[in-house]
Amino acid sequence: MRTAVVLFTRDLRVHDNPALAAACANAEQVVPLYVLDPALGKLSPNRTRFLHQALADLRKTLRALGGDLVIRMGDPVAEAIEVARSVGAEGIGMAADVSGYARRREDRLRRECERHRIALRLFPGLTVVDPGSLRPGGGGQSYRVFSPYFRVWRAAQWRDEVAAPSKITLPQGVAVGRLPSLPDGESPDAAEGGETEARKRFSTWLRHLEPYADLHDDMPADGTSRLSPYLRFGCLSPLELANAARENEPYVRQLCWRDFYYQVALAFPQISVKPMRPAADSSWRDDSDALQHWKDGLTGVPIVDAGMRQLQAEGWMHNRARLITAAFLTKHLGIDWRPGVQWFFRWLLDGDVPNNSGNWQWVAGTGNDTRPYRRFNPIRQAERFDPSGVYVRRYVPELKGIEGVAVHQPWRLPADVRRGLDYPGPLESHRDEAVWLRP
Known part of the structure; x- marks a missing residue:
């Protein structure tokens, strides 16, 4: 040719x-x-x-x-x-x-x-494995449950990596066109795009990969790779990353989740707008005020507000915070998951159809979760994954003066302390405050 x-x-x-x-x-x-x-x-x-x-x-x-x-x-x-x-x-x-x-x-x-x-x-x-290459028995188009997919995915023959070209010859006379001007982003602390930056972060991450299993849910430690935006735009090969981390089972499992949702989206392209389990999608509440408070990080629940403010500041959010904030909107406020999908799409550098929408449906109970009625209690989650309140104070400066775990429930502080905080109490629109306070 x-x-x-x-x-x-x-x-x-x-x-x-x-x-x-x-x-x-x-x-x-x-x-x-x-x-x-x-x-x-x-x-x-x-x-x-x-x-x-x-x-x-x-x-x-x-x-x-x-x-x-x-x-x-x-x-x-x-x-x-x-x-x-x-x-x-x-x-x-x-x-x-x-x-x-x-x-x-x-x-x-x-x-x-x-x-x-x-x-x-x-x-x-x-992806690491082609989305259409692994099919469940019985003629199904895609795996609907992660665990069996992971077993097959782990045992599959991955393709060989290909080297970067050593030389490229462009036909003479081609007008290359101008690069677009760099627009303003909305998040002041967003990561920089490009393969050069991706490979720099990739090399750094590999040197700190070993403690991932212990740190990936530690919200203040921020022990995740933060490579997801580079995977989303293909600035970094998911196969190269998976090969480099192959012996670290917890991290490879996260890469498999990414592939899992790609094969789900291939079989169910309406994943952003239609529930995979329609029966679980019929009782959403219409509450525009509560939705706006959630978007603005002003729900009065510190761990939720910290996550939503990190989203706007960085165009990224810790994975544990994504679960907590999505569950709060859908399972505690009872608001439809689709506005949440769109809000995350607006801000996330790594926002893509398969993973953003697939994870939202999982949390909302309309997707691939084998326990669709599970709940994430935000207070218990905060106490477990941000035990000293470091993550909350990082993104909710109104609470910087509150010491220790008390930062997660400021409504329990003495009245004179509460009056000195420029921070809202829990939303009045909660259907049942006890629901999200109980274990």
Whole structure:
């Protein structure tokens, strides 16, 4: 093959990028292409900023290899076909994805490639194990329970990692286009995007991986990798990460959860809007005031408010805090999970359809949890995973003067102390305060 186009989507890296590696191995000239789709640019200022940082970093890396990143704006199918035809490309390669939007894009691109006699080839790379490769017995499309999926996933033959290309030759005369200007994000302390930053954090994380089992639920210690935004945009290969951490079972299990929800979303593309268990989705309360207080981190329950404020400050939230805040909205306030999905999508750098929506449905009892009626008591969770109140005081400065575990229940403080706090009491709209105070 003389010329190939690689359409980047959520694989913004050169290390272990199967689509890019195949193009460089089989074509004399390669056009790395990214199309800025206006339909996706409105979703999240945080993710848009992270994306633009990742694109700038990818262009710098590709230029160091002798190539470049070609930037276009518009419909990705139309732009990919136009670029391919302009350089006489025989083929287009891209990473397969599972969201409804991605699959519609793939179907349209396949039809257009057939019409213009251009080969289209899809590659793995967004997950450790391809979402469609593991099927349960009995003809099911996907595993609905995590544990059996994990056993099969752990025993599966993972694909081989592919090396970064040593050289890329871009066809002469291609207008590479300008990088988009860097927009303002909403979170002042958000992480920086790009493969360079991802690999730096990856190397650091591997040196601190051993105590993960003991620290991953320790909220003040913040002992998680914080690599999820880089996985979401493909700045880091999930396979490379899984191989590097393969002997650390607790961490590999978390990577498997990510793959699990990808295969769920492949079988159930309405995961963001429709319950997987409709019978558990019929008794939500309409309370716009309580919903707004939850969004603003002003529920009066410190551990919940700390999580919601971390979300806005950093575009990220500790996993334990995600469980606590989501459970508080759905199981204690009784509010529909879908507004929670959308609020997290607005802020999270790592927000994607499979994992954000899948986890929300799990917590709400409408998804893949084998115990759909479980509850997370926020006070007990706080006392267990933030026993000295360090995490709460980090994000709720109104409570910095409260010592120890008392910070988790400020309504129990003496009246004169409570009056001195610029912090609300628990929401009056709780259906039953005893529900979330009991063990």
